[in-house]
Every structure is written in C-alpha cells, then in structure tokens.
Amino acid sequence: MAKKKKFRVTYLRYAFQIAIIAILVYLALGYGERTFEAYCPFGGVEALYGLFTTKNYTCALGEANMAMFLGLIALVVLSKKSFCGWICPIGAVSETANRLGFRMRGKKHWLPPKVDKALRLLRYPVMIIILYYTYKIGDLIFRGYDPFYLIFSGFGDYALGIWSILLMLFLLAISFIISMPFCRYFCPLGAFQDLLSWMGISxxxxxxxxxxxxxxxxxxxxxxxxxxxxxxxxxxxxxxxxxxxxxxxxxxxxxxxxx
Ligand code: SF4
Ligand code: SF4
Ligand code: SF4
The missing domain is CATH 3.30.70.20 (Alpha-Beta Plaits)
Structure with missing residues (x-):
C-alpha cells in the first residue's frame, strides 16, 4: 500500500543539527559564558577518567562535560547513537557531504567492504590511546587532532579562521567519497558509544x-x-x-x- 505524503521527521533532525552548529559557532566566536569545549561529551569521558585517577578535572574540563557525558549515556541506552545522528556537528557535516557525493556520483563509499571493516576497528585503539595519555600526561592530547576542537577553536585561538575553514573543506572533500570517515574510523566518542549502543532500547x-x-x-x-x-x-x-x-x-x- 502506497504511503500518503506526510511531514518528514528528518526535517526536524536537519533543523536540530543546524541549530546546534549555529550555537557552537556563536560560542566559538567568544559569545556566551562558557567555551564550546564545555559541551563536548567526550570531555566527560576524559574528565571522569581524570577524576577517578587524580581526583581533579583534566585541563579545561568541568561539570558541564560530566553532565553532557551522563546525558549521552542515557541517550545511548535509550536510543543507540542518536547523539551522532541528531546532535554532533561533525556527523551532520560529514553526512551532508556524503549525501551530496551520492547524488553526484551515485556511490556512497569508495572503499571495498573488507578494507572498510578493518579500518572501522581503528577507533578502539584511538580511544584507548587517548584515555591512557590523558591520564599519563594530564592534558587533552586529542585536542590537536579533534576536528570538533580544531574547527570551532580556529586551531586553538578561539576564533574561527582560515584553518578552520580549510579543515572543514578537507573533511567535506573526504566525506564526499567515503561515508563519514572520521566517525567510522577515528572517533573516540563513537567508539565509546559502541560499548552501549548494541543494547539501545529503541x-x-x-x-x-x-x-x-x-x-x-x-x-x-x-x-x-x-x-x-x-x-x-x-x-x-x-x-x-x-x-x-x-x-x-x-x-x-x-x-x-x-x-
Ligand atoms: S525501503 Fe527497505 S524495508 Fe521498505 S520496502 Fe524497500 S527494502 Fe523493504
Ligand atoms: S538503519 Fe539506523 S542509521 Fe541507518 S538510516 Fe535507519 S535509522 Fe538511520
Ligand atoms: S562518531 Fe564521533 S564525530 Fe561522528 S557523529 Fe558520532 S560523535 Fe560525532
């Protein structure tokens, strides 16, 4: 039986993603009381690790990261990786670029399935290495490689600049031929969510x-x-x-x- 035309829930998702990106740009430009970093849930994973091991928050992390982290855990248990699909700006940008690539090339993914499967395992050692060195050094070692941080901090000076734009363009270009490359192969927050995502209730x-x-x-x-x-x-x-x-x-x- 054919479906009637109806309102698409995914429009709400796109609106939500755009709103989140707008808020992050606002914070990255120096408006607002906290920096955008305060709202990164992976900061919560690192903060928790730091709290357990040194009884202090690591570097720029704090209570807001912990709140985001606890909210993330609840969300994953309730609805798998909804954070990635509905909230994360890197996911939104990569997905949009890949959809565009698919429309133009008729192909979503350039890598053969076996290579893709092997590369997807990379995100676990990435997460373990980050947590280990965060504990050893007491600093956020992933910062310098994290597109979220690099883009929204303008490569560390908290002003969106040319390097942020170039990194964004690079991510877009790769995502054009590979489906969500950072998410699939490198993201430690994605790897962390995998621990609970299999049991997502919805x-x-x-x-x-x-x-x-x-x-x-x-x-x-x-x-x-x-x-x-x-x-x-x-x-x-x-x-x-x-x-x-x-x-x-x-x-x-x-x-x-x-x-
Ligand atoms: S979209 Fe998927 S689930 Fe729906 S009819 Fe086609 S193959 Fe089946
Ligand atoms: S299977 Fe999951 S990720 Fe894929 S389109 Fe459906 S809801 Fe989205
Ligand atoms: S896998 Fe990581 S970068 Fe990708 S959408 Fe999820 S949290 Fe964001």
Missing part, C-alpha cells in the same frame, strides 16, 4: 511480510547498514536518524519501536 524494525525488497532503505542509510536484510537493526552504528523509515514506500514496513 531500534528500527522491518516487517519482512510487507517488504517489497526495493533497497531504498539501504541507499538512504548514512551508516551503510543493509536495513533491507534485517528484521531489526541492532547494528552499533545505527543513529536512529530515521532516513530509512522516511524513504520506505510501504506503510509501516519500517518503524522505530522500543524493545
């Missing part, structure tokens, strides 16, 4: 009785998940972005449910 369910195997859901998924092959999407990279649900032409064939 997930996408497919009704295989009504599915017409059109594969539109696979093409729409920014995380390259083969939705059309699953009864329920348990994949740790699912962000509950609802792109697959929105494109499915069969009413209620794909839906997000709890349990």
């Amino acid at each position: 997930r996408i369910y497919r009704n295989k009785e009504t599915c017409i195997d059109c594969d539109l859901c696979d093409k729409a998924c920014p995380q390259l998940i083969e939705v059309s092959q699953k009864d329920k999407v348990k994949h740790i990279d699912c962000t509950n972005c609802l792109e697959c649900v929105e494109v499915c032409p069969v009413k209620n064939c794909l839906e997000m449910r709890m349990f």
